[in-house]
Amino acid sequence: MKLNGDLIMDEQKEQNNIRNKKSLIECRGVDVFYGDKQALFGINLDIGEKEVTSLIGPSGCGKSTFLRCINRMNDVIEICKVEGNIKIDNEDIYHPDVDVVELRSRIGMVFQKPNPFPKSVYDNVAYGPKLHGRILHKDDLDAKVEKSLERAGLWSEVKDRLGEPGTSLSGGQQQRLCIARAIAIDPSIILMDEPCSALDPIATAKIEELIDELKDNFTITIVTHSMQQAARVSQRTAFFHLGKLIEVGDTEKIFRSPDHEQTEAYVTGRYG
Amino acid sequence: MDKGNKMDDQHIVTSFDEELKDLTDGLVSLGGLAQIALRNVEQSLRMNDHDLAKQTIEADKQINALQLSLEDKTFNILAKRQPMANDLRMVFSAVKVSLYLERIGDMCKGVCKRIVKGDLLNAKSPKTIDALVNLTKNVQQSLDLVLEDYAQGKAQHALDVWKSDIKIDSSYANILSAILEDIKEKPEAIEALVPLFFIARYLERIGDQATNIAEVTHFIVTGETLGDDRKMEVEDETVF
Ligand SMILES: Nc1ncnc2c1ncn2[C@@H]1O[C@H](COP(=O)(O)OP(=O)(O)OP(=O)(O)O)[C@@H](O)[C@H]1O
Ligand SMILES: [Mg+2]
Numbered sequence: 001m002k003l004n005g006d007l008i009m010d011e012q013k014e015q016n017n018i019r020n021k022k023s024l025i026e027c028r029g030v031d032v033f034y035g036d037k038q039a040l041f042g043i044n045l046d047i048g049e050k051e052v053t054s055l056i057g058p059s060g061c062g063k064s065t066f067l068r069c070i071n072r073m074n075d076v077i078e079i080c081k082v083e084g085n086i087k088i089d090n091e092d093i094y095h096p097d098v099d100v101v102e103l104r105s106r107i108g109m110v111f112q113k114p115n116p117f118p119k120s121v122y123d124n125v126a127y128g129p130k131l132h133g134r135i136l137h138k139d140d141l142d143a144k145v146e147k148s149l150e151r152a153g154l155w156s157e158v159k160d161r162l163g164e165p166g167t168s169l170s171g172g173q174q175q176r177l178c179i180a181r182a183i184a185i186d187p188s189i190i191l192m193d194e195p196c197s198a199l200d201p202i203a204t205a206k207i208e209e210l211i212d213e214l215k216d217n218f219t220i221t222i223v224t225h226s227m228q229q230a231a232r233v234s235q236r237t238a239f240f241h242l243g244k245l246i247e248v249g250d251t252e253k254i255f256r257s258p259d260h261e262q263t264e265a266y267v268t269g270r271y272g
Numbered sequence: 273m274d275k276g277n278k279m280d281d282q283h284i285v286t287s288f289d290e291e292l293k294d295l296t297d298g299l300v301s302l303g304g305l306a307q308i309a310l311r312n313v314e315q316s317l318r319m320n321d322h323d324l325a326k327q328t329i330e331a332d333k334q335i336n337a338l339q340l341s342l343e344d345k346t347f348n349i350l351a352k353r354q355p356m357a358n359d360l361r362m363v364f365s366a367v368k369v370s371l372y373l374e375r376i377g378d379m380c381k382g383v384c385k386r387i388v389k390g391d392l393l394n395a396k397s398p399k400t401i402d403a404l405v406n407l408t409k410n411v412q413q414s415l416d417l418v419l420e421d422y423a424q425g426k427a428q429h430a431l432d433v434w435k436s437d438i439k440i441d442s443s444y445a446n447i448l449s450a451i452l453e454d455i456k457e458k459p460e461a462i463e464a465l466v467p468l469f470f471i472a473r474y475l476e477r478i479g480d481q482a483t484n485i486a487e488v489t490h491f492i493v494t495g496e497t498l499g500d501d502r503k504m505e506v507e508d509e510t511v512f
Binding site for chain 1: 281282283284285288354355356357358359360361494495496
């Protein structure tokens with residue numbers, strides 16, 4: 001039963017549109033520039049812990065740029081400058097004291113095209129834990145590889161092919177291998193940039209099923225061009241347009257009755 | 273042109289626009305057929321016009337056929353286009369609206385059957401017939417308003433239609449008691465009076481369908497279902 005105080009709290013939360021979900025990633029006033037050209041404008045976005053947030057919007061609106069702010073991958077682009085504030089679990093990730101390698105070890109990333117290393121299936125997954133010096137014993141490493149492949153839904157398909165090159169797998173298997181590689185480092189966050197765009201519907205469905213399972217343990221942010229995919233896999237959806245965040249809300253709301261005309265125009269396919 | 277800040281009414285895929293327009297046009301036609309049926313009901317009642325009543329019964333087949341074809345179109349759009357947001361609301365609601373209109377057609381047919389089978393004149397109750405004609409006019413008004421809203425994609429009359437539905441319900445109740453009185457006074461006319469009961473009942477239910485269409489239109493336009501609390505408010509206002 002709810003006490004009166006709880007009810008008042010709930011009401012207040014609703015009024016202020018504060019969600020019960022804890023925000024793991026908090027972005028405030030994020031601007032990104034490539035040289036003189038500004039790609040993102042004052043992005044304020046909270047990403048809830050252990051749920052899936054999808055980023056949608058027309059090509060070039062800055063979805064990938066935003067995703068790369070979260071693991072500081074933009075740092076490696078010479079002309080790219082990030083301003084504003086991004087906190088992960090209350091820690092300012094752009095603070096000068098932050099160890100970027102350590103930061104990235106907490107964030108897994110999966111790209112549009114499956115990109116396994118030119119190594120064996122086993123080594124693809126073992127690479128991260130070894131690199132970060134997290135696992136030293138062979139037995140532990142074996143267990144880690146098996147568990148990661150298991151969680152990526154790939155173990156039964158590759159357990160007899162661990163020594164074969166990762167590139168010998170099918171596209172969908174390669175993508176799940178990349179997901180296994182990403183989760184092998186025990187990240188708290190997984191970023192996915194159009195992870196299914198090179199996959200057939202069956203492989204796509206497997207990845208979506210996987211995302212749904214992973215969200216119990218990971219905070220997932222996914223860029224997708226498929227409205228249906230965003231609607232299926234995510235709890236929150238953010239719509240970007242021309243470098244601005246136009247609207248963010250519960251996925252159902254965005255696809256049933258978004259607040260902004262631009263969002264409606266985009267999700268209904270009315271972009272002129 | 274600053275395309276970023278302007279919502280374009282057209283879909284990128286023109287054939288999708290055409291399909292949606294085709295569906296909307298079909299619903300507007302179906303609404304028109306329901307309006308004609310109800311107009312015929314009013315006239316048949318008023319003039320005891322059996323020929324018109326028979327025509328109306330026959331015309332119901334057309335309504336049923338159009339409803340089925342609209343349902344089919346809706347199904348195809350859902351399968352092919354996976355509409356979102358306002359499109360989704362419109363397409364999903366199209367099935368409901370078409371069914372409500374088809375029900376209205378059925379009820380008009382029901383009234384007309386009673387007109388043809390029973391004989392209104394034998395009821396010797398011109399007051400009740402007048403009351404039924406007035407009830408039909410009120411129901412017609414509601415239907416006209418909701419269909420106007422629907423065709424224009426607006427929900428401006430939703431609350432008015434609600435309020436008048438409450439009045440329709442109370443006229444219906446009054447007619448029922450008047451018929452009961454008549455039966456007590458003229459038990460010999462019972463066979464002619466009972467069909468009037470059914471006619472009143474059909475008309476009242478047509479009013480309900482109009483209210484349903486108003487609710488659906490409100491949902492299409494705003495994305496929100498008209499809450500029960502809002503309905504209660506209206507009912508409270510209207511209780512005398
Ligand atoms: N490395 C780069 N150097 C210069 N400009 C860049 C770079 N990467 C992105 N941009 C520019 O920044 C803007 C946003 O690009 P971004 O790749 O983030 O968009 P996106 O939403 O991911 O698009 P898509 O859906 O096509 O992947 C674009 O105008 C793009 O040209
Ligand atoms: Mg991109």
